[in-house]
Amino acid sequence: MSHFVKCPFCSSEVHYLLIQSHVNACLDLNEAAPSDQPPAKLRRLMAPPAGIPRDESHLQEAPPAGMHQHPQRLCSLVPASSSGQRTFRDNLSGGGLNGMEWVGTTTVTKEAEASIAPVSSSRQRGDESSSNKLVSVGTRLCDVAVCRRFLQRNAQCDSRTLLLECRQRLTWNVPTTNIGGKAGTYHREMCAVATQQLLATSKDTAKGVHDARDASGSTTPAMYDHVPLLDSVRHEVENLLDNKWEFNYCLLNRYRDGRDFVGPHSDHEDNIVKGSPIVTVSLGCTRDFVLESRDDIQAVTKEKLTLMMRDGDLLVMPTGCQQVYKHGVPARRNLLGERISLTFRVVKALM
Numbered sequence: 001m002s003h004f005v006k007c008p009f010c011s012s013e014v015h016y017l018l019i020q021s022h023v024n025a026c027l028d029l030n031e032a033a034p035s036d037q038p039p040a041k042l043r044r045l046m047a048p049p050a051g052i053p054r055d056e057s058h059l060q061e062a063p064p065a066g067m068h069q070h071p072q073r074l075c076s077l078v079p080a081s082s083s084g085q086r087t088f089r090d091n092l093s094g095g096g097l098n099g100m101e102w103v104g105t106t107t108v109t110k111e112a113e114a115s116i117a118p119v120s121s122s123r124q125r126g127d128e129s130s131s132n133k134l135v136s137v138g139t140r141l142c143d144v145a146v147c148r149r150f151l152q153r154n155a156q157c158d159s160r161t162l163l164l165e166c167r168q169r170l171t172w173n174v175p176t177t178n179i180g181g182k183a184g185t186y187h188r189e190m191c192a193v194a195t196q197q198l199l200a201t202s203k204d205t206a207k208g209v210h211d212a213r214d215a216s217g218s219t220t221p222a223m224y225d226h227v228p229l230l231d232s233v234r235h236e237v238e239n240l241l242d243n244k245w246e247f248n249y250c251l252l253n254r255y256r257d258g259r260d261f262v263g264p265h266s267d268h269e270d271n272i273v274k275g276s277p278i279v280t281v282s283l284g285c286t287r288d289f290v291l292e293s294r295d296d297i298q299a300v301t302k303e304k305l306t307l308m309m310r311d312g313d314l315l316v317m318p319t320g321c322q323q324v325y326k327h328g329v330p331a332r333r334n335l336l337g338e339r340i341s342l343t344f345r346v347v348k349a350l351m
């Protein structure tokens, strides 16, 4: 019995659980429009081979359009007694998120999975019909917010052009690490962009690239003006959040293909302005973004949420998120396409 199926575009043999992401990468490479994709055929390919129970846990997505119309049903999935720890919702809604729509929370309990099943089975790739506003999704610990196809809908930005401009106009490097005397390298390329004002007011601009304390290889961030399209996307992101924050710093990650990854971590927030969110916009190849509860918090159960971040999708990690979740982009060795993530932050100074 084989777990591998043939990609309709490049004919390579791919594990059935990875075929959707793989096809996305193929479409990217061939510059095909999403409508060229044969959804029925793809769905057939994604079905588990006979006799293999399906585990969709790592293919879970944000709630599709319409889900927010049933808040009671979703909210009722979380027993009132278990919501004591959920203090982060207020940070988001109080933060004035424009058009925020709560869909309640989901949990990873078996009962919850069973109740969600009828909704999730109707999920489809593309999300053409989903909201162009933020939709919240989360676990008992913390909600994050997602806006599918933000770039296409709100910034009216050609994501391919933005990806190419970021790749070509910025200087990328692979940071090195030295943990306990052991040298290593990151498995992705990074660079950063900052506002003129942030650069002007920071004493040591060369240290601004990484928020990981153990990384070296930093370079001075480029100025936003250097990539005007990125600057206009920044303004659209600010707009989405009611211009409450000025995202004066953007840390960019480039995953050259599915072998590049970032392991589970929480961002250091020493340098982040208190209360501000971290907003990520994805360009290029679809990758899984995994949120899981930190080992050092007292969770009732281990919470885990996997979101597929597609080209143009936006994700908001509100303040408080880093305290309860680790997040990461795991390697997916069969993926061929590249992804760039733009992580917009509000920082105090470069340091």
Ligand SMILES: O=C(O)CCC(=O)C(=O)O
Pocket (backbone or CB within 6 Å): 251, 253, 262, 267, 280, 289, 327, 328, 329, 341, 343
């Ligand atoms: O690429 C992503 O979506 C995540 C990047 C990330 O975790 C980071 O920049 O801290």
Ligand SMILES: [Fe+2]
Pocket (backbone or CB within 6 Å): 265, 266, 267, 327
């Ligand atoms: Fe991060």
